[in-house]
Amino acid sequence: MESLNYNHLFYFWVVAREGGLVPAAKLLRLSHPTLCAQVHSLEDRLGEKLFAKAGRRLTLNDVGRLAFRYADEIFGLGRDLVEAVRGKRPGAARMDVGIVDVLPKLVVRRLLEPALNLDRPVRLVCHEGGFERLLADLGQHTLDLVIADSPVPSGSAIRAHHHLLGESRVSFFAAPALAAAYREGFPGSLDGAPLLLPAESLTLRRSLNQWLAKHGIRPHVVAEFDDSALLKVFGADGIGIFAAPEVVAPEIEARYQVEFLGTADGVLERFYAISVERRIVNPAVLAISQAAQHEFFTAPAPPRAPPRSRTDRRRHEPSPSGRGRRRRRA
Numbered sequence: 001m002e003s004l005n006y007n008h009l010f011y012f013w014v015v016a017r018e019g020g021l022v023p024a025a026k027l028l029r030l031s032h033p034t035l036c037a038q039v040h041s042l043e044d045r046l047g048e049k050l051f052a053k054a055g056r057r058l059t060l061n062d063v064g065r066l067a068f069r070y071a072d073e074i075f076g077l078g079r080d081l082v083e084a085v086r087g088k089r090p091g092a093a094r095m096d097v098g099i100v101d102v103l104p105k106l107v108v109r110r111l112l113e114p115a116l117n118l119d120r121p122v123r124l125v126c127h128e129g130g131f132e133r134l135l136a137d138l139g140q141h142t143l144d145l146v147i148a149d150s151p152v153p154s155g156s157a158i159r160a161h162h163h164l165l166g167e168s169r170v171s172f173f174a175a176p177a178l179a180a181a182y183r184e185g186f187p188g189s190l191d192g193a194p195l196l197l198p199a200e201s202l203t204l205r206r207s208l209n210q211w212l213a214k215h216g217i218r219p220h221v222v223a224e225f226d227d228s229a230l231l232k233v234f235g236a237d238g239i240g241i242f243a244a245p246e247v248v249a250p251e252i253e254a255r256y257q258v259e260f261l262g263t264a265d266g267v268l269e270r271f272y273a274i275s276v277e278r279r280i281v282n283p284a285v286l287a288i289s290q291a292a293q294h295e296f297f298t299a300p301a302p303p304r305a306p307p308r309s310r311t312d313r314r315r316h317e318p319s320p321s322g323r324g325r326r327r328r329r330a
Helices: 006-018 021-028 032-046 062-085 105-117 131-139 176-182 203-214 228-236 246-256 283-296 310-316 320-329
Strands: 051-054 057-060 093-100 122-129 145-148 161-174 194-198 220-225 241-245 259-275
Touching (some): 006 021, 006 032, 006 062, 021 032, 032 062, 062 093, 093 105, 093 131, 093 283, 105 145, 122 131, 131 259, 161 176, 161 203, 161 246, 176 259, 194 228, 203 259, 220 228, 228 241, 241 246, 241 259, 259 283
Parallel strands (some): 093 145, 194 220
Antiparallel strands (some): 051 057, 145 259, 161 241
């Protein structure tokens, strides 16, 4: 096995963490030339440069970021060892998760929750961004996991593997006044209705467009969003009707004070865990995957019936006088 000088690695780690040679040298109480020589020795051992110059500052290049992640894990385990021997609880393992920015935040929170309930604590570091950028970061080992709404594209240059976590039907929700106005006759009632939709480039929008066309519905599109959380805020204010995963319907109704209108039959939103592992072995990722498949996403429940309007409820309730007449006839 090729040996590695961990003193060199430690000095590199401190320089990267502190953001430069000068602050690292002060912290380590070493001269600038000595510290610089230690980092150069590590670069010579690895056969790669770890830093790039940006003006007067040093920034990690791609190889440097990879080395820093390994160093961070190595020295984190060292702290855990000392604390375990001294009878203290081990420190949290860091897990960097990329979250495609269009995903519903309520779903993401539920998906990631099992990673926080492991015997060894996990410190989640969440990064939002576009799918392609997050895949690139995963390929460079700056992320441990990406949560996405689509699989790795075929022919992708990134060596990564997707694992289906589950899927959810998509339903429509609205503030109470809008819900009362457009509930009857769903889905036909959506023709001309004010809708808040995901942006045209998104997978869910394409599925909704097909569903609307299939039912001959031409809504009044009030606004389009890349951010699903902002879309729901607009929906909560009564600006329009919006679609969201039915799997978190109770949370949506409670948090945004909106009501269920109906389900878009055949429209599904899928969620994937993407990692560099073909077979998941990371305990936190494994916990996320197993909980999603066996607890969070279950077999589709029967379609929900929209709540009846007050008029409908009165129509189906016998009147007090009617009950009185029946008693007299009896």
